[in-house]
Amino acid sequence: MTGTPVIQVDGLTKRFGQVTAVNNVTLSVTENKIYGLLGRNGAGKTTLMQLLTGQEFATSGSIRVWGEHPVENAHVLSRVSFIKESQKYPDDFKVKHVFRSAPWFFAGWDADFAARLIEDFRVPLDRRVKKLSRGQLSAIGVIAGLASRAPITFFDEPYLGLDAVARQTFYDRLLADYAEYPRTVILSTHLIDEVSALLEHVLVIDEGRILIDEDAETLRGSATTIVGARAAVDGFVADRDVLHRSGLGGLSTVTVTGLSESDRAAAAAAGLELAPVSLQQLVVDRTSGIPTELEQSA
Amino acid sequence: MSTPSITHRAETTGAFARILSVVRLQLVNPWTIVIWPWIIMGIIFIANLVIWWILSLSLGPEVIASEASGGGGVEINGGSLYIFIYMMVVAIMAMNLTFSFALGFGATRRDFYLGSALTFVLLSAMYAVALAILAAAEKATDGWGLNGHIFRAVYFGDGGFLANLWIFFVLFLFFFFVGAVIATVFVRWKATGVTILACVVALLLVGVAALIGLTNNWGTFAGFFVHWGFLGSYTWSLVITAIAALAGFFILRRATPRG
Numbered sequence: 130m131t132g133t134p135v136i137q138v139d140g141l142t143k144r145f146g147q148v149t150a151v152n153n154v155t156l157s158v159t160e161n162k163i164y165g166l167l168g169r170n171g172a173g174k175t176t177l178m179q180l181l182t183g184q185e186f187a188t189s190g191s192i193r194v195w196g197e198h199p200v201e202n203a204h205v206l207s208r209v210s211f212i213k214e215s216q217k218y219p220d221d222f223k224v225k226h227v228f229r230s231a232p233w234f235f236a237g238w239d240a241d242f243a244a245r246l247i248e249d250f251r252v253p254l255d256r257r258v259k260k261l262s263r264g265q266l267s268a269i270g271v272i273a274g275l276a277s278r279a280p281i282t283f284f285d286e287p288y289l290g291l292d293a294v295a296r297q298t299f300y301d302r303l304l305a306d307y308a309e310y311p312r313t314v315i316l317s318t319h320l321i322d323e324v325s326a327l328l329e330h331v332l333v334i335d336e337g338r339i340l341i342d343e344d345a346e347t348l349r350g351s352a353t354t355i356v357g358a359r360a361a362v363d364g365f366v367a368d369r370d371v372l373h374r375s376g377l378g379g380l381s382t383v384t385v386t387g388l389s390e391s392d393r394a395a396a397a398a399a400g401l402e403l404a405p406v407s408l409q410q411l412v413v414d415r416t417s418g419i420p421t422e423l424e425q426s427a
Numbered sequence: 428m429s430t431p432s433i434t435h436r437a438e439t440t441g442a443f444a445r446i447l448s449v450v451r452l453q454l455v456n457p458w459t460i461v462i463w464p465w466i467i468m469g470i471i472f473i474a475n476l477v478i479w480w481i482l483s484l485s486l487g488p489e490v491i492a493s494e495a496s497g498g499g500g501v502e503i504n505g506g507s508l509y510i511f512i513y514m515m516v517v518a519i520m521a522m523n524l525t526f527s528f529a530l531g532f533g534a535t536r537r538d539f540y541l542g543s544a545l546t547f548v549l550l551s552a553m554y555a556v557a558l559a560i561l562a563a564a565e566k567a568t569d570g571w572g573l574n575g576h577i578f579r580a581v582y583f584g585d586g587g588f589l590a591n592l593w594i595f596f597v598l599f600l601f602f603f604f605v606g607a608v609i610a611t612v613f614v615r616w617k618a619t620g621v622t623i624l625a626c627v628v629a630l631l632l633v634g635v636a637a638l639i640g641l642t643n644n645w646g647t648f649a650g651f652f653v654h655w656g657f658l659g660s661y662t663w664s665l666v667i668t669a670i671a672a673l674a675g676f677f678i679l680r681r682a683t684p685r686g
Contacts, residue, residue, distance in 0.1 A: 184530050185683050201680070203445055206533040217527035217684065220520060221459040230455045233448035234532035279533075 133160040135281060135313050136181060141190035143176055143337075150176040152337035153190070158281075158313060165328035165345070166317040167412050173337040174317040175213055178283050181315075182211045194281070210235060210279035212270035214286040218258040225254040227269060228276075237278035242306070246272040249298050263290030271299050275306055284316040288323050296323060303327065325408035335416040345408070352411055353393075354384045357401035365399055372414040384414060442538070449534060449542020450549070453521055460550065464513055471506045472577060479573035506577040507558065511602045514554070518547060518606030522675070523614055527684035540679050544672060547607065551599035559592035584657025594661045601668045608671040608678070615682040 136158035143151040151173045158164060168174050179185040181192060183199040183206055192199055199205045218227065228247070232238040247254065250268035253261075261269070267289045274282050288296055304327065307314065318324055331348050333341035341348065352372055355362055362381040373384040384406055388396070396403055406414075454460060521543055529539045562578035566585070570576060579585050583594055612620045639648050652660045 179683070182533075183535075186681070201535045201537055203442070203535050203538060206535060207445070209533055211533070212531050216531050217524050219456070219524045219528055221456050222528075223456070226455045230448075230452045231532065233451055234529075234534065 134158065135160045135195055137191075137193040137196075138181070139191045141177075141180060141192060142188045143173075143180055143185060144188045149337050151180060154334075154337070154339050156332060156339055156342055158315065159330070160313055161311040162329045163307065163314045163327055164316065164330045164332060165321075165324055166315055166332050166334065167319070167321050167408075168317075168334040169319055169416060172334045172416075174334055175215070175285060176337075177334065178211060178213065178285060178315070178317060182206065182209055182283065184211075207234070207236065208279055209281045209283070210274050210277040211283040212273045212285065213283075214267075214270070214289060216266075216270065220259065222258045223255055224252055224258060224261070224269065227258065227273065228254070231273055231277065235277035235279055237280075237310075239276050239278060242278075243272060243276035246275060246302065249302070250295055264292060264295065265290075267291050268295060275302055278306075278310050278312065281313045281315070284314065286318055286320075287316065288318060288320050300324075300327060321409040321412055322407065328408075331408065333412050333415060340415055341412075348411065349405065349408060352384055352386050352406040352414075353388045354382060354404045354406050354410075355396060355401050356380065356382050356404065357399070361399050361401055365396055365401060372411070384410070445534070445538045446542040446545060449529060449539050450546045452529060452532075452534075453525060453543055453546040459520075460517055461553075464510055464554075467513070468507075468510055471509065475506055475575060475577050476571060476573065479571070479575040483573055507580060510554065510558075511598060514550065514599060515602040515606035517550075518603045519610040519613075521546070522607045522610030522679070526614055526679070526682070530684050536680050536682065540676050543607065544604075544676075547603035548600065551596055551603060554599050555592055555595035558595045559588055562591045563588050586656075586658055590658050594657065597661050597664055597668070601664045604668045604671040604675065608675040611675045611678040611682065614684075615678050 134157045136156075138154055138156050141151055141154040142149065154177065166174050166177065176185060180187055181194065181199060183201060186200065194202075194205045194209070197205050199209070228243055231243070232240060250265075250272060252265055252268050252272065256265075258266070258269070267287055268291065271284065271287050271291075274284050274287070287299055291299065303314070316324060316327070325345075328345045331341060331343055331345050332339060343351070354373075355365060357365075357380070359376060359379050359381040362383050366383050366385050370386040371383055372386060375382050388403070393403060525543070526536075526539060530536070534542075558578055562583075562585075565571060565575070565578045570579075579591075583591060585591065586594075609621060609624070612624050616623075639645055655663065
């Protein structure tokens with residue numbers, strides 16, 4: 130089941146005037162996995178997803194979804210669900226109109242599942258979409274994305290404005306439904322800690338470039354924080370790839386990449402403490418403008 | 428049992444089915460497109476009836492009647508014109524926000540445009556039939572018993588039921604597709620595009636007027652309408668409608684739904 134690429138992107142670039150929103154991106158997305166598309170606001174996440182779903186036109190490069198161009202391709206687009214965070218709705222639309230029309234566009238739409246989700250997220254069906262809160266708008270996108278059961282489903286900032294209960298509900302429903310109906314999920318967010326446990330593969334985008342394209346497990350093990358006396362820490366990390374460094378008095382905390390078993394043993398022998406690094410911390414370290422030699426693009 | 432895979436299950440539905448989905452999407456909230464226009468039309472109609480009734484009370488029925496027989500009565504009435512303008516606004520909204528929404532649901536620009544165009548044709552037909560029936564009823568009842576003119580305004584001519592039906596139909600098409608092309612210009616080039624379009628259209632109109640004036644051809648110009656009559660002249664609007672419809676299609680094919 131693994132290994133079949135459903136999306137293949139090569140040298141993709143999108144410019145808006147002087148701004149390069151997506152810069153020479155090459156990546157491939159494997160069938161039936163959950164991807165995280167992580168990055169800061171304005172990093173190019175939404176533009177990349179709009180390019181993949183034919184909503185934007187590429188400046189250069191190629192996109193293949195199931196081997197075909199997505200632009201104006203009903204064969205591809207009818208099997209893709211992408212309610213973007215900034216989705217516009219017709220002025221006169223109430224929430225019920227969104228869910229009434231959804232089955233006409235998604236062959237796999239499950240009306241019962243949608244009804245349960247509407248209850249779970251407490252979305253008011255009779256309210257105008259214009260009048261919804263940010264969290265309720267996010268809930269509409271989440272419900273449409275889940276109930277459409279599209280073979281490729283994008284979630285664009287699904288957590289925006291959702292309260293803790295709703296975030297947990299999304300997490301649970303997505304995992305349960307994904308287990309029953311495997312599909313390719315691409316989830317964009319800048320709230321990384323919230324989703325990190327969901328993700329099987331991580332794509333980090335910054336200023337239009339893909340900085341990280343890695344299996345989530347591998348990535349979590351790819352960096353380690355070392356804590357100890359400043360002199361000992363400095364000695365240990367002298368010729369290593371340092372992602373982050375901070376200190377307090379005589380104590381030093383340094384995050385480095387790629388520690389082998391023998392490195393760990395050596396660190397322990399030197400009286401240093403080792404701690405795993407959260408996905409969020411990794412992404413912050415890699416995208417906060419520290420030297421570019423840390424970039425490890427594919 | 429193997430895990431149900433949904434990847435290849437959803438076979439692409441036929442092109443016409445996809446276009447029909449867009450029609451249904453455009454009509455999913457009938458209040459905006461069907462119910463409100465008729466409620467407003469009804470209110471305008473009743474208001475007019477009351478005015479005619481007051482007039483006939485104060486001026487005496489014979490004054491109104493003489494106007495009817497002698498012509499020059501109050502035949503100009505914007506009451507039924509409102510519905511054409513309303514439909515132009517409907518077309519603008521349907522092309523702008525519904526476009527973003529339909530693309531979010533995976534519709535192609537092509538299917539969206541063709542589905543919307545089909546919706547406009549269907550709505551034109553429905554409204555034309557309704558207005559033609561109302562015009563016939565107005566005629567049969569001598570202007571609702573008060574010699575009123577609302578569905579038989581003078582600028583529609585009155586060539587009988589079929590002529591009225593056709594004129595209403597082509598007029599609705601005109602307002603729908605002109606509204607649609609304005610909206611596609613907005614979707615693609617935003618307010619700047621609409622401003623430029625307005626300037627270009629204004630310049631063209633002034634240019635044509637200047638050309639006619641300088642060549643002393645106003646007589647010929649008027650002669651065109653006299654020659655073709657109400658029915659023929661309105662039918663010629665289909666040329667503009669068709670240009671607008673085609674332009675709208677090609678403009679939208681390269682448009683993007685941006686926030």
